[in-house]
Amino acid sequence: MRLSSAILLLAGVSIATYFARAGMILILADRPMPEPVMRALRNVGPAVLAALVVTLVANPEEANSGVELAEVAGMVAAITTAIKTRNLIPTLALGLIVFWVVRAVT
């Protein structure tokens, strides 16, 4: 790829990404938002991040796409730990340990 076209491509997607991140903050922050909009925005976090988790686990771009048993077991362990402890360190630790153990025995 030519240097000039690579720079142009990177500049284009970087500027577009900045505006994807900044647009709503710059447009909406000064206006009082109607109640229904606030109600819809409240669940953006849980919805987008839950969908992100599914995408990360299933890796649709990878050759070995699909969900493995070890991934499901690790995820269940992590979610249970998060509910019980509300602390991310044991969540990650237990999730990974269960994932490794189940992967080793299956």
Place this chain on the structure above:
Amino acid sequence: MLSLLDRQAIRDGFPLLLPAIPFGFVLGLAMSESAMPIGVAYSSSLFLYAGAAQLALVTLVGAASAWAVAVAVMVINLRHVMYSAAMAPSFEEQPRWFRILAPMFLIDQVFALTSLHTDLEPERFRRYYLTLAAMFYSAWQVLSVLGILFGALVPTSWGLGFAPALMFAGIVVMMLTNRPAVIAAVVAAAVCFATLGLPNRSGLLVGALAGISAGFLAESRSR
């Protein structure tokens, strides 16, 4: 001097930083093998600053037309529009410079952690946000360089690529403080799973929108 709040931000951010390490290595390796000149590929860490989109950018270049690459990157990054909208109320009392600067650093991790702290007073919210932003941005620059230099040395068999999914799942759990939020998360995950076959991770957007709608309906019905 680090304030108490800075230390809390670093403590909160640290578990999310760990899973970024293997990802940084994977990305760095992909950069060194990319059809893009290495300097430009690395600059994506400075200017695009979005892991999954960067990986798509440096691997698709050469295999697809520039337009196709740009579309793929933007579809992957569209979820940031939703982050931006969800964050807007917290920026109501923030100065202009912060509204312009902060979005540059609005990555998944920063969104996830700051959304758990929207009840902080404006000045403290800003400090918390900036500490996390500085931490993740500087770490990402170092990791990208290390990845370019040593990426081939980390064995993929460790399965560390699974760690980010676990961390985000943990954060979702902490966000589930009421029934509509639970419904939003469950519907989003289910619809995303059903639409995984769509190109460029667009199932993520379909799932997210379905979840937001379901949460909205649940909140409307409960009042």
